[in-house]
Structures are given as structure tokens and as C-alpha cells.
Amino acid sequence: MITMSHSATIGAEAHAAPKARARNLSLDRTRTFLTLVVLLHHAVLPYTHFGHTDPASWIGFDVVVLATDSFFMAMFFFLSGLFTWSGIARKAPQVFLRDRLLRLGLPFVIAAFTVIPLAYYAIALRADPELSFASFWWKTITSGPWPSGPIWFVWVLLAFDLTASLLYRVSAHLVDPVNRVSLRGFDQPAVFWLLLVVVTAIVYVPALLYFGGSKWFELGPFSVQASRILLYFAYFFIGVSVGAANFDRGILSSDGQLPKSRWTWVIVTLIPYCLMWVMIYIKREILGNPDPQPHWYQAIYSTFFVLFSGSILLAILAFFLHQKSPGPNLLDRMQADAYGMFLVHYPIALWIQYALFDYGWPAIVKAAIGFVLTVILSWVLTGALRKIPGASHVL
Secondary structure (H helix, E strand, C coil), X not given: CCCCCHHHHHHHCCCCCCCCCCCCHHHHHHHHHHHHHHHXXXXXXXXXXXXXXXXXXXXXXXXXXXXXXXXXXXXXHHHHHCCHHHHHHHCCHHHHHHHHHHHHHHHHHHHHHCHHHHHHHHHHHHHCCCCCHHHHHHHHHHCCCCCCHHHHHHHHHHHHHHHHHHHHHHCCCCCHHHHHHHHHCCCCHHHHHHHHHHHXXXXXXXXXXXXXXXXXXXXXXXXXXXXXXXXXHHHHHHXXXXXXXXXXXXXXXXXXXXHHCHHHHHHHXXXXXXXXXXXXXXXXXXXXCCCCCCHHHHHHHHHHHHHHHHHHHHHHHHHHHHCCCCCCCHHHHHHHHHHHHHHHHHHHHHHHHHHHCCCCCCHHHHHHXXXXXXXXXXXXXXXXXXXXXXHHHCC
């Protein structure tokens, strides 16, 4: 009798006719958790060393923000890519385009004209208390600047989805090499991790050296950090490749080695994270915060950055894959509203910070109030918006 290995059997099924997939509870919870991380990031940012826009601050929030800024958007792109290839395969090109424009393009346009000006008005009003919203809004959309806030993710994801659709028309097999590595990740998650960090280091380290960390490509509300655009596409395309076939029997299998070694991945994550702080200490205390930073410094720091980003992605996935309970828990109840919460939370967060600015409370108290209220109010607002006829197809 001839037998086939686990990965070989799966590989033989890789290009079976695509079917609509049932919801994956672990991935749903991971996405919702990341949405809460975004809300936490924006709730504590004013109380950090570099985002010090409030009189109060706490070093613990720098610990939080260094971690979140180093991984959460890249992980969002990875998760967003997981169902892209199968979605493209199931739908005619015009249907896929229509669905993406409805789900991503329309919310971006609406938010760019409403949510974002309303958010940044809270900052502008602090500088000029006499400024009217109407004049601020008109200046924003005519002469600018027209910042996009967190919704830059939406238009970039739309661009990535359309790029993936074009690549699929070139060849449906472009994702096969990474998919095979993902299948090996069932038993050997370190192999997948190595692919992830090598690819992201290749696209990120040279870009950071060339552009620096502060340059953004901007055209009206369309903006993206120059040094990270290829990093985000790498995470997205790797996610696309993982989800192209049998992703639930590869690196993302709940029965695989990744969830079993979850505490190991916590340790692996902490090592580059601590080394990032060592580099920050060197920059501040030894180099004297040079601007621009030396290339050798950027190269070392960005290497630790991609090591941390890839490691924490696997660590977080490992814990959610390990959870077997069917729920519902808080993340399950929030799941349907998570995307809407992401879209509407920013003005809520900034106006709460505006209201708390003059109070002499500790940073921890202000941030806690801001985070809890941002979560509650964005959840309530999203729930109300989803009751509008047709809105649930967008939000």
C-alpha cells in the first residue's frame, strides 16, 4: 500500500474547486482582538513620550505603543489576505471589484469626508478655540492637509486586493511556493516564521534606509508610510498564499504544532522586543537622538523590528488557535461590529482626549477612561449604523 505524507496529501488538494468557507472562530477572534488593540493604541498615544499631546504621561504606555506600532497593521494585512485568493477564484472579476469597492472604497470615501475631519477638528480646536468646524472642514478638503488617520489601511487594502486580482489572472499558481511552506508549518512553524522574517526584512530594511521612518506618500486623504508599504504588501501576499488552499491544515491548524508551542513563541517574541528597547536607549542616551539616524542604527533596529513583528503574529495566532471553547465570549459578540468600530472610533477617541485634557488626573486614569469609552461608544454607534437599510453589507 502506498501512503502519502500529510503535506503531500494536502498539496494534491491545493487546487480543488474553491468553495465558500465557514467562519473560522479563531481568526474572527483574532481580528476582533486586533481591532481592540487599535483602539487601545489610539487611547494611550497622547500619554506617551513621543505622542505627548497631553500634560500627563506614563512610560508604560510607551511600552504598549512600541509593541502595537511594530506589528498590528502588518498583522491586519496578513489576516485580510487569508480569504482573498479563494474569493477571487469564486467570483467574476467585475463582481469581486464591485464587492471590494462596496466594502472598502465606499467606507473610505465617507470616512475621509466626515469621520476624519471631525476627528482632527478636536486637535485644531485646541490650537485655535475660535475655529469653526465648517471652515476647518473646507480648508481640509480644499487646501489641506487632509490626513487620513487610521483609515489609510482601508484604501491600501483595496489597492492590495485589486493587485491580487490582477496577479490571479496572470497565474493562480503564484501563491503555491508560500502555500507549501505554510503546509510545512503544521509540524514546523519555525520554517514559516523564517520565511516571514526573511521576506519582510528584504522589503523593509532597505526601504527604511532609503525613506527613513517619518516619510509618508500623500495625495489628499490617500496616504501610506513610505518605508512600510512593501512590508504591508509582503504580509498581505503571504496571508493570501496561506489562505489559498487548506490553510486550516497548515500553519493555522488548531491541531498543528503552533498552538502547542505558544509559550515558546512568547519567549521568541520578547527577545527582539527587548533588543528594540536596547536600541532606543542607545539612540537616546548614547547617540543623543540624532536626526537623521545613522544607517547602521536603522539597519539593526529594523531587523529587530521584523523579527518582533513576525514572532508576535505567530504568538497571537497560537493562543487564539489554542482556544477550543465555542463561546460566545465578548470577542464573539463584538465580531460583527469590529470593522465598523475601526472606522468610527478615531473621532470618539480624540474628542474624549480633548475633554480630559484640562483635568490633572494621572495618565493611567485618563487612558483607561478614554479606552473604555471609545470601545463602548464606537460599538454602540456601529450597532446603530448597521441598522440603516443596506449598511450591514458595508459595515
